[in-house]
Amino acid sequence: MNKDVKEPIRKKWIWIGLVLITLGNVPWYFSDSMVEPYVFGFPLWGFIILVFSIILSAYLSWICLTQWKIVEDEEEANK
Amino acid sequence: MGELTFAGVDGIIILSAFAIIMLVIGYFSGRGEKNIHESLSGYYLAGKNLGIIALFFTLFATQYSGNTIVGYAPTAYRTGFSWLQSISFMTIIIGVYLLFAPRLYVIAKKRNFVTPTDWLQHRFNSKGVTLLAIFLMLWGLGNYLLEQLVAIGQAVSGMTGGTIPYQVAVIVFVFVMLAYEWMGGMKAVAFTDVMQGIVLLVGIIAFVAGGIYLAGGNFGSITQFIAETEPAKLAVPAAEVNINWLSMLVLVGLGASIYPHAVQRIYAAKSEKTLKKSFARMAWMPLITTGLVFIVGIIGIKLFPGLEGGDSEQLVGLMANEIASINSFFYWIMIIFFGGIVAAIVSTADSVLLSFSSLISNDVYGKFINPNASEHRKVMVGKIIGIIAIFGLLWVAWNPPGTLYEIFVLKFELLVQVFPAFVLGLYWKRLDGKAVFWGMVIGAIVAGILTFTGNKTIYGIHGGIIGLALNFVICVAGSYLSSTSVKKDPVLEEDMNAVNL
Numbered sequence: 001m002n003k004d005v006k007e008p009i010r011k012k013w014i015w016i017g018l019v020l021i022t023l024g025n026v027p028w029y030f031s032d033s034m035v036e037p038y039v040f041g042f043p044l045w046g047f048i049i050l051v052f053s054i055i056l057s058a059y060l061s062w063i064c065l066t067q068w069k070i071v072e073d074e075e076e077a078n079k
Numbered sequence: 080m081g082e083l084t085f086a087g088v089d090g091i092i093i094l095s096a097f098a099i100i101m102l103v104i105g106y107f108s109g110r111g112e113k114n115i116h117e118s119l120s121g122y123y124l125a126g127k128n129l130g131i132i133a134l135f136f137t138l139f140a141t142q143y144s145g146n147t148i149v150g151y152a153p154t155a156y157r158t159g160f161s162w163l164q165s166i167s168f169m170t171i172i173i174g175v176y177l178l179f180a181p182r183l184y185v186i187a188k189k190r191n192f193v194t195p196t197d198w199l200q201h202r203f204n205s206k207g208v209t210l211l212a213i214f215l216m217l218w219g220l221g222n223y224l225l226e227q228l229v230a231i232g233q234a235v236s237g238m239t240g241g242t243i244p245y246q247v248a249v250i251v252f253v254f255v256m257l258a259y260e261w262m263g264g265m266k267a268v269a270f271t272d273v274m275q276g277i278v279l280l281v282g283i284i285a286f287v288a289g290g291i292y293l294a295g296g297n298f299g300s301i302t303q304f305i306a307e308t309e310p311a312k313l314a315v316p317a318a319e320v321n322i323n324w325l326s327m328l329v330l331v332g333l334g335a336s337i338y339p340h341a342v343q344r345i346y347a348a349k350s351e352k353t354l355k356k357s358f359a360r361m362a363w364m365p366l367i368t369t370g371l372v373f374i375v376g377i378i379g380i381k382l383f384p385g386l387e388g389g390d391s392e393q394l395v396g397l398m399a400n401e402i403a404s405i406n407s408f409f410y411w412i413m414i415i416f417f418g419g420i421v422a423a424i425v426s427t428a429d430s431v432l433l434s435f436s437s438l439i440s441n442d443v444y445g446k447f448i449n450p451n452a453s454e455h456r457k458v459m460v461g462k463i464i465g466i467i468a469i470f471g472l473l474w475v476a477w478n479p480p481g482t483l484y485e486i487f488v489l490k491f492e493l494l495v496q497v498f499p500a501f502v503l504g505l506y507w508k509r510l511d512g513k514a515v516f517w518g519m520v521i522g523a524i525v526a527g528i529l530t531f532t533g534n535k536t537i538y539g540i541h542g543g544i545i546g547l548a549l550n551f552v553i554c555v556a557g558s559y560l561s562s563t564s565v566k567k568d569p570v571l572e573e574d575m576n577a578v579n580l
Contacts, residue, residue, distance in 0.1 A: 007181050007182065008177045008178075008181060008415070009177075009178060009179075009182070009471050014177070017452065018174050019199045019446070022167075022171065022174075022325075022328060024329075025167045026324050026325050026328070027161075027162075027303070027315060027316055027321060027324075028321040030315045031315070032314070032315050032558070034315055035310075035313050035314060037314065038299060038302055038303075039302075040298065040299070041297075041298035041299040041301060041302045042160070042302070043160060043313045043314075043315075045160075046160040046163055046313075049163050050163065050166075050421050052167075053166045053167050053170065053365070053366065053370070055554070056167055056171070056174075056362075057170050057363045057365065057366055058362075059134075059332065059360045060170065060173045060174050060177070060359075060360075060362040061178060061359040061360070061362040061363060062360075063357060064173070064177065064356075064358045064359035064362065065356070065359045068106070068181050068295075068351075068355050069349050069351070070181055070182070070184075070351060071187050071188075071465075072350070072351045072355075073183050073353050075350045075351055075352070076352065077435050
């Protein structure tokens, strides 16, 4: 296989990372008292979920740009 | 949406301006391009030549509809901070795309696919699978289109203060949409999406700014107010809410990425580079779209406390009235914003309609009724049946359902059943057509029965997900049982090694 070819499905770590971030994105791991303190107007748990949402966006965006390259070189060469 | 006191003639002016801009864009997209009407991929996929700006905005404007604002803000208002899930369930869609889009893009380019069904037909070569998938996809698209038609009418008659009645509003915008789509196909849809997407984004940002200003200029004070009056909306969600949250992530992620019009945007990309850059940007959009809409709903709790059920659905209109009365700058921004909502609904409806027509052209007519017809004729048949379908759905739309969110889940329940065939088929040679067929049938029946008997969720898990799980099990088990050895199929071997070509 051509070493320059990158396909996300073939990289297990991408999906393990995605599952971990997704689990962090669902607020199942908070105790009921984690409403306070408020951070930027968000209850503490909500703020942490927001941070995970930002991580999720950054992660997926980064994966798209760096871990996906199947026919790009060929296509760009034919331009 | 309630009657907006700021609306009326000014609203009509802005709406007319938007309608004219859409028509002009449609006219210029179709002009001088004879190819558009002569070939399926020319009309339905813009010649597979969408560049980064058009592709990004068409992904954006199609995925985020007017409902995303008009329906999600009240949900945030009613449920509080647990509606933060709307950010992640829109983001996760990109993660699901990454499961299949990279390879599907390569195969689709190579084999010249027009519709998602082309892939299934190519992969399984089974009439049953193809027909069933067409049925599920047309069902999902039809339902989605219906929802958009209902929403257009509500938004326009709200915006014009009832000056333009519901039915007239829908008819006018449906004609505008049909006209530009007829002239320019996917190219017109994508180019109008650029304008529609920009207006929507500007509108949401202005809306949040106005809302925070009204609520005292400080988001912290809003939370303070909620803590004093309705602490439940700030509380850590209960276990069932969390299960439902996770189930939403799975359902929306799998469902929205497999939408026929979404898949066709993968086909329509000019290059892999364009596609991945568009997705990379899309991954950030939930934060400034559903994220800001969530904030709108939360601000609403302070500005209009105590709205229940149907009344809370009026939230966006109520807030817009207040924001418009701040000063004349906000007045015009709010009118443009409401125009933007209408534009956003139209931009979703046009994509769905185009996809609907393509399934009729390429799959129903082109595969089963008259495979030897010219591409020009196939395109024509799709266009005309699309128009007939629109008027059929309009007839249904005159009795709009109560809450938008209800239908939103229903359409995913069935559509998502195509997922195993679609994605598992890309990577697993052994996956067998018969197993896929029965998986889809049983998954769809289970999902449908659960939904229609009022058990939309069981312990917070959506009926569609339960059906899907069963569907997956049948696909996998059935494939192992049905054949002892995998036949060597040269075409399949080639697809499975698309990356090596």
